[in-house]
Each structure stands twice: as C-alpha cells, then as structure tokens.
Amino acid sequence: MKYIEEFRDPDLAAGLAHAIRATADPARTYRYMEFCGGHTHAIARYGVEDLLPDNIKMIHGPGCPVCVLPVARVDTAVALATQNDVILCTYADLLRVPGSRYDSLLKAKARGADIRMVYSVTDALNIAADNPDRQVVFFAIGFETTTPPTAVALKLAQARGLKNFTVHCNHVLTPAAMRAILGGHENGQAEKVVLDGFVGPAHVSAVIGTEPYHEFTRDYRKPVVIAGFEPLDVMQSVLQLVRQTNEGRAEVENEYTRAVTPQGNQKAIALMDEVFALRDSFEWRGLGVVPHSALKIRPHLAEFDAENRFAIQVQPGVENKACACGEILRGEKTPTQCKIFGNPCTPENPLGACMVSSEGACAAHWTYGRFRAQGHEAAQ
Amino acid sequence: MSHRKLEGSRPLDLVRGQVDLSHGAGGRAMAQLIQDLFIDSFSNDLLNREHDAAMFSLPLGRVVMSTDTFVVSPIFFPGGDIGSLAVHGTVNDLSMGGGVPKYLTAGFILEEGFPLSDLARVVKSMAQAARDAGVSIVSGDTKVVEKGHGDGIFINTAGVGVVPDGVEICGDRARPGDVVLVSGTLGDHGVAVMSKRENLSFTTEILSDSQSLNDLVAAMLAGVPGIRVLRDPTRGGLAATLNEIAHQSGVGVALNEAAIPIRREVKSACELLGLDPLYVANEGKLIAICAPADAEHLLAIMRGHPKGRDSAIIGTVLKDDRCFVHMKTGLGGTRMVDWMAGEQLPRIC
Numbered sequence: 001m002k003y004i005e006e007f008r009d010p011d012l013a014a015g016l017a018h019a020i021r022a023t024a025d026p027a028r029t030y031r032y033m034e035f036c037g038g039h040t041h042a043i044a045r046y047g048v049e050d051l052l053p054d055n056i057k058m059i060h061g062p063g064c065p066v067c068v069l070p071v072a073r074v075d076t077a078v079a080l081a082t083q084n085d086v087i088l089c090t091y092a093d094l095l096r097v098p099g100s101r102y103d104s105l106l107k108a109k110a111r112g113a114d115i116r117m118v119y120s121v122t123d124a125l126n127i128a129a130d131n132p133d134r135q136v137v138f139f140a141i142g143f144e145t146t147t148p149p150t151a152v153a154l155k156l157a158q159a160r161g162l163k164n165f166t167v168h169c170n171h172v173l174t175p176a177a178m179r180a181i182l183g184g185h186e187n188g189q190a191e192k193v194v195l196d197g198f199v200g201p202a203h204v205s206a207v208i209g210t211e212p213y214h215e216f217t218r219d220y221r222k223p224v225v226i227a228g229f230e231p232l233d234v235m236q237s238v239l240q241l242v243r244q245t246n247e248g249r250a251e252v253e254n255e256y257t258r259a260v261t262p263q264g265n266q267k268a269i270a271l272m273d274e275v276f277a278l279r280d281s282f283e284w285r286g287l288g289v290v291p292h293s294a295l296k297i298r299p300h301l302a303e304f305d306a307e308n309r310f311a312i313q314v315q316p317g318v319e320n321k322a323c324a325c326g327e328i329l330r331g332e333k334t335p336t337q338c339k340i341f342g343n344p345c346t347p348e349n350p351l352g353a354c355m356v357s358s359e360g361a362c363a364a365h366w367t368y369g370r371f372r373a374q375g376h377e378a379a380q
Numbered sequence: 381m382s383h384r385k386l387e388g389s390r391p392l393d394l395v396r397g398q399v400d401l402s403h404g405a406g407g408r409a410m411a412q413l414i415q416d417l418f419i420d421s422f423s424n425d426l427l428n429r430e431h432d433a434a435m436f437s438l439p440l441g442r443v444v445m446s447t448d449t450f451v452v453s454p455i456f457f458p459g460g461d462i463g464s465l466a467v468h469g470t471v472n473d474l475s476m477g478g479g480v481p482k483y484l485t486a487g488f489i490l491e492e493g494f495p496l497s498d499l500a501r502v503v504k505s506m507a508q509a510a511r512d513a514g515v516s517i518v519s520g521d522t523k524v525v526e527k528g529h530g531d532g533i534f535i536n537t538a539g540v541g542v543v544p545d546g547v548e549i550c551g552d553r554a555r556p557g558d559v560v561l562v563s564g565t566l567g568d569h570g571v572a573v574m575s576k577r578e579n580l581s582f583t584t585e586i587l588s589d590s591q592s593l594n595d596l597v598a599a600m601l602a603g604v605p606g607i608r609v610l611r612d613p614t615r616g617g618l619a620a621t622l623n624e625i626a627h628q629s630g631v632g633v634a635l636n637e638a639a640i641p642i643r644r645e646v647k648s649a650c651e652l653l654g655l656d657p658l659y660v661a662n663e664g665k666l667i668a669i670c671a672p673a674d675a676e677h678l679l680a681i682m683r684g685h686p687k688g689r690d691s692a693i694i695g696t697v698l699k700d701d702r703c704f705v706h707m708k709t710g711l712g713g714t715r716m717v718d719w720m721a722g723e724q725l726p727r728i729c
Contacts, residue, residue: 001644001647001648001651004651008710008711009711010638010710010711010712013711013712014712017712044715045656045709045715046709046710046711046713046715047708047709047711047712047713047714047715048711048713049713050712050713050714051711051712051713231711231713232711346721347721348721363721366718367716367718367721368715368716368718369715369716370704370716371702371704371706371714371716
C-alpha cells in the first residue's frame, strides 16, 4: 500500500480542498469531465464531491470500456458463446452488460454456454492450450490500456501455432471519443454540454503519452490535466484545471508524472501498431458511430481474428428506450435525470450499461452517492 | 472405541483409498466408514449409541437452532479447511442469537473418487473444532454422488443451543444512537481463500480468521447482557451485514472508515484484485450493536478476550427511514456502503 495511501491522505485532501475553494471564482460555474471510469469510481468511492465547492461540477465521461460497448457487440458475444465448441473468455465486468431483449453473457452462461471470466488474456491463451479440441475466443474490450496485452497474446498465439485461439477485437481509442464529445455538432448531435476541460486518463496516458491531447487544447481550447486514479490525483488535477480556466489557458498538463511521460510507452505503441489497424468507424453506446475510433486485427494475423473464423450475423442491437445511457455518457444528463435510474434500473438489474460496471456513472452514483438528496428523490 | 469391528471388513485405506458409491449405499462399506472415521473421530456418548437420531434433554427456556451448508473451494485454505469452517459457521450462527451452542449434526455429500485421506483430514479437523468450541456432533449422514455431480465434498451442519434468560438479541433491535463495534480485522477469510483459487494464486501471509466465537460472546454477554444485536459478517462482509441490520431495525448506520480495522496485507490484496474489503467474507468476526452507555465497557471486554484483541468502535446507528448505511471516508468525504450487487467483480482498468 506504500505509494497508494499517500494519495488518499485526509490532511492533504483538506489542504487541496481549501486551495480549490480559494482559487475557484464563486461567481461562475466550472464544468469538467473526468473521462475515465477509474476517476468516476475514485470520486464516488472516496466522496471527493463533498470536498469540492458546489460550483465545480464533475461530469462523468465515457471512459468505461463495458459502458460504451454497443448492444450489437454484446449480442455478438452471446452468439459466439453459444456456438457448439466455443469457450468464450472475457473480463468479468462484461458478463452482466445487457444486450438485446434483456439477454447477457451471464444469462447465456446459465443456459449452458461455456463462458470463463479471466483476469488477463494470458489465462485465455492457457485455456486454449489446455483444450485443443475446443475453440477459445477471447472477447477483447477496453481502451489503450488493455490493448497492448491483447497484441502480445495475438503474437504469442501465432508463435505457438495455436489453431484454436481467436480474438474478437473491440478495442477502442480514447482521443477519438473525446473528439466525438467535443465535436457533437459534426455528428449531427446538438451540443448541449459546455465543458471547461478534461481530467485526462491515467492508465491510457501511461501508454499513449501526453502528445495526443494537444489537439484538444489547440483545436478546441479545452485544458486537459492528466491525472492518476487516486482521490488526491483527481483533486490536484481539478485545482490545475481551475487555474487554467481562471487564467484563460488551455494546455495539456500532466499531474500523473509518476506514470505518464510525453512520449508514452513507445514499445506498447509500436506493438499496437504492428498488430492492429484503424477501423473506418465503430459504434459506441451513447456516442453513435464514431469515425476512426477503434482497432481491428491486421491481415497478417487474420487467422486469429474471430470475425474471420466465425460467421456471426447479428441483428442491429435493441437498446432499452427509456435508458438515458447515451445522454449520460455524453455528459448531457446526470444519472438521476434518467427516468429509470433506481427503478427499475439498478446494479442488480441493469437495463443500461452505465449501471453495470462500478466505473459506470449510474452504478457509481447508485452505489456510493444516492444518499444525497438528489439520488434519494430518484430512488423513490 | 466401544463398537465392535465389522466382521470380514478390511481396514479403511486412509492413505490411498477413495470414496466410491458403496460408501453411501447402506452396506458394509458405509457402515465401516461411519464407524472407523466418523464415530471414531467425533466420539461422544450420544453419537456412539448409533441411533438414527440423537436423544437428549435441554434445560428449560429458549432454544436456538440453525443450519448452514459449506461448499468452499478450495477445501483446504490458509488457516482452515471446510471441516473446521463447517463447525465454526454453525456455532457462530447459534452464538449470534445469544445462544450457548450444545449439539451439532453433520451431513456429508461426497463425490465418487474423493480421496479418503482428504476426508479423514477434514473429519479430524471438524472433530478438533467441535472439541475447541465445546460442542458435540451427535448425528450425521453420508451421501455419495457420481463423479462429476459434486465438487469433492460438501458439508451441512445444523445445531441447537440454549439462550440464557435475560438475553434478547435480534437484528431488529438497533436504535438511533446505538454504537456499532467489530471484533477484529475484516476480510481475512475471503482473501485467504481467494489467494488459493487456481486462476488467482498470489502469495500472501494472510490466514483465514475461521474460528468459533461462542466463548467471546459468552464473555461479552456476561459483562453487557443488554447487547442488542450480534451478527457475524460472513458472505457479503461488513457491508451486507450492516445493510441487513439497518433494514431489520428500520434505521441507518454511519461508519467511520478510519476506525475500521483492516490488515495492510488484506488492503493490498483487495487493491490488486479490485475488491472492497468491506464486502469480503469473514468467518471469525462479529458485529455488535449496543446502547451508547455500554459501548466503552463492551469494547474493553472484547479487547480483553483473545478473539477480540483488535476490536473497535466503527460507527453509530442513526434515524433514517431509507435504512442507508453510509461512511465518512478516510479522505474526508462521504459515501454509501451499499448492498453488494452480484458477486464482487474485479475492475479491468
């Protein structure tokens, strides 16, 4: 816990809270989006909101990998898992994500599908080696953080000549999503949210570095402060954002210097480039079809691409009509403004993806924050 | 042992032998297993009569009764095993009603092929745990299922105990202003078991806290007979237990995170696995709720007992119709401590 508890210290938190209060202009409102679910979770779990003044609003962004996976992709996972000889391996968060018609991988598992929760893609490789007569599919999700390990697995599968291992690739890109949020007009969406800046991703930035965020300060004039996932990281980054806003600056600042460098992890970047190519477009839950926002497996590894090996036809996904996940992921609505928040949509019975992962905006507010008056009203 | 050796039977091979279907079929093999292992290990006057049911008298007054089934995987874990756990679990359930545990029954569901050496180890561990807790295992049952229809061994225990006069302990008795205490560090059992799961194995020194709490409860009730609520935070951890009590009593609970005892190693393991220690299972800890005037005295009694050395006051009961459990975080903010949704799943990034 060394180097972790230091970033949860109550005295330092009180000092930062004081500094933020002293710096923030009481005559205006500050609206910052924390992009990552990891930040959303830290804010909710440690009660960071209570330490910020009322005129600083944290808007929960779409950086939760399971939350942005569109219904059709969940349906594809279910369809893959129900193939006769398939073992579908995936990260545990995905199991409860609702697909069409209230279905999910967890329900498919209960119906008899062989679905395994894995902690890392290496486990999936081992399962493939142990079950040579079965087809093992790793359903890969996540941002730039989980992409390099998938790349390693694909290369290992090739080197080992595994004939029964494929990856269903759903890896997505952070800067593209930020662009989609800021460029709502271009996507034909009315821009309802005015953001004053971003708390930038922690782990993603450890991979991609700080360089990719300069377009947001340059083209959109939005400050970005890259922050770690501990509560003091978040508070420090808010202080830096408030300073930038007050001074009219829009710069990329790096609060998370203990892990993030300007160039990022060059090895990981090169590996991703070697294994994956940009998709022309990809559907995101909440953001719609976003150009150049996701990765596909390059042709030289096509034999390990589940999209090649299995002919899966799925109908367009059916989202629950009352669910406001889309607006919430774009920052247009808060969880409590969704009609079904708390009734009937809860973590036990998630109708929308934001209620599934503890990093989802709705689940975080329901689990940690609903004692606050607003949450209480919504829960009635 | 008083019983006679079965005619024509060879000794149980407790080194290389395996459970087979005959051990549950009602024939000589089953009789031998019962005599040579179960009765030999659990030996007491009531069991040794070999009736289908044990017959005994209880003192006048209220009786507590409880049952629990144990399916833990792996069956041997740091600090305990499924056998001792099966005794501790039911002894503790009886104790949490304020009862003095007296007698247990033990039902075994064994899978064909289960090593007799493991069975013997489990049974001896149960016998030791029962002796330590001062209870007798007075009746039992054995079933064998075909290979693939079980997971080695499942154990059910049921138990009865006697509640002393004047003791009124129930989950619906918490009142606003009451004080919440815990008898020691949280999350030890869950982390110890998880550390041995095949897809998770990590190195830790953490031992399960599996232990019987009837002696601690007896000491607590001797000093503070007016304890209102006792509950052992097993599955779902502290969070589930306090939410249950809050709902049963129609109150809220306010916790102070900084006061909740959690071992550094448990915190680290939970950090690594993306788990929250407040939701991790315990098998040898209790939550006590008492009137504010009794709190310091009760805390002193608990800390004076070897099974309560790390006891702490961790929160207070509030008036709250919504029955919310919330917590002042170590950072200085506030958050809910909600029921757990589904199982505790690790976060992926």
